[in-house]
Amino acid sequence: MKRLVRSSFLVAIAFMTLLVLASCGKEELQEVKVGEVTRSIFYAPQYVAIEKGFFEEEGLKVDLKTIAGGDKTMTALLSGGIDVALVGSETSIYVTAQGANDPIKNFAQLTQTDGTFLVAREQIDDFSWEMLKGTTFLGQRKGGMPQMAGEFVLKKHGIDPHNDLNLIQNIEFANISTAFASGTGDYVQLFEPTASVFEAEGVGHIVASFGTESGHLPYTTFMTKASFIESDAETVEKFTRAIKKAQDWVYANSAEDVAKAIQPFFEDTEVELIATVVDRYKQQESFAKDPILDEEEWNNLQDVMEEAGELPKRMDYNELVDTSFAEKVMK
Template identity: 65%
Template sequence: MWSKNWKRRLAGALAVSLAAAVALTGCGPKNKGEATKVRIGEVTRSIFYAPQYAAITKGFFKEEGLDIELTTTPGGDKTMTALLSGGIDVALVGSETSIYVSQQGSGDPVINFSQLTQTDGTFLVSRKPIQGKFDWNQLKGTTFLGQRKGGMPQMAGEFTLKKYGINPQKDLNLIQNVDFANIPTAFASGTGEYVQLFEPQATMIEKQGKGYVIASFGVESGKLPYTVFMAKKSFMDKNSGTIQKFANAVQKAQNWVQKSSVEEIADAIAPYFEDTDKEVIRTVVKRYKDQGTFATDGIVDEQEWNNLQNVMEAAGELKQRADFKALVNNQFAEKAKQNVK
């Protein structure tokens, strides 16, 4: 489960959230014709979120009269704390965080309203090239450098391993005590025979000749509401017009990403990855585009929501099943899909 420190931060943030809800005045513009400011907190900076960056650089948010302030709040705990305490208006984070908040007893639930990615974004990387066809059973008895316990990457990873009859705790030497940001460095320096990595780190490790991408956890774990824009219910109730404009902009970006080439998408998001080689950006965009990672609309599908909870249950991270209708509001995404062409 998430750390005790996270639980303490969450409890404090929930208290602040209740006070903030009473004083909430909305985020509308002060003057007619003025853009409405919306503060987004993304859980990490990743090419995985390409449609979000395209929505900004291609002017889709601006067309809807929104002025976006984007900040990166590393980790689901920090992102959720920022949302609950009023530091941001909208969070881009895994749907499991809204379930964790709900199970802590929040009186102002966090609502998923526009989905951005629909598969896990991690890949299995081997230190040595695989001879012949890869078999997941080759992992048995090896040292596996995994993701943080309680997060979706780790849960999707374990779900996949169990699908192939591998018990992560018994069949592997499983390492989960390395911070997210340090996992690529740890693997590159010699830790583990296999590692579960996000992009662009997986591609960069491959280009450096220090590993080989051999499988996709996104393909193996199936479709999930993996990364979703969400906001507190009180904020959405006060700012429904803004939420609709936000959903419209996201849908415009999703339409654009679907019809655009890898090169065009890479060019659009490159300003957010100035330290990443352009060829790496193109490789990662193609990999995600080819496997259908980017959602084609913002609607959170109930079947995908149930698959998410299956993954969480398999990892032992779900106290009880969360009500789809209580934590998901698709009306904005459905209207955007219908009206945005």
């Protein structure tokens, strides 16, 4: 009996020793606090990078928070509440124009088109943009990229948003879809998955894509303060490499596989619907294929902002964009 107890004790000691050695040999992950402007399937590659362990492969642990609104997200970044912000590049222009002490740098692009769709109340087989004239249009918040890209597209098709339409812009972002479902408006500009949900429920019908019409834009990018890059450039490089791995994975795998990978971030949404949305964004290449924000996209962004009357002043590409990390992980 004593021999049995002694043997069990020795086995337990050996097992505990192995656990200690294993934990000592494992590299501790560095935490990076990330704030996303909203939770959206539009940001699928980010969630893939988390779920597929691409950040962990780089020695990083991402603490992801959703901070509603670009202004609040940038406030969190500037105050040190987060290390990295995922938000529209226009916010970096607004902040710089106001005279930020610590310059903001866009270092990795996640989406490269507008992510909204034009939804009509009735099904239209042969839609033309001319049909919008004289209708009530539920638009997005003034000064945000969805609104600016939306107006850019309307003007491209010869429609003056403020004279040819009954344009409604005084409804909070979170309430726009509810307002349309309740009977307000003939057309509405919506993000996914709401647009597809409305289509499935017969509330509305997708008739056009603002993303396809507005061209390539640095619609959503990862940005951080210049001081963070200076103090922790290695972390920024690792972060960018993880995003590039996720971008490659998204385009190399089916919409269904991507949907299954990111479903933990959208527990209330059926995986089939997530797949439909992912496929739509892949087809129009809304997900950036690499993290490089190029100068042509930057200029297109400023043209869109200028057309909407929201550009404080034109900002030099090299002042607010740092592609060195993206270029390095591309090699």
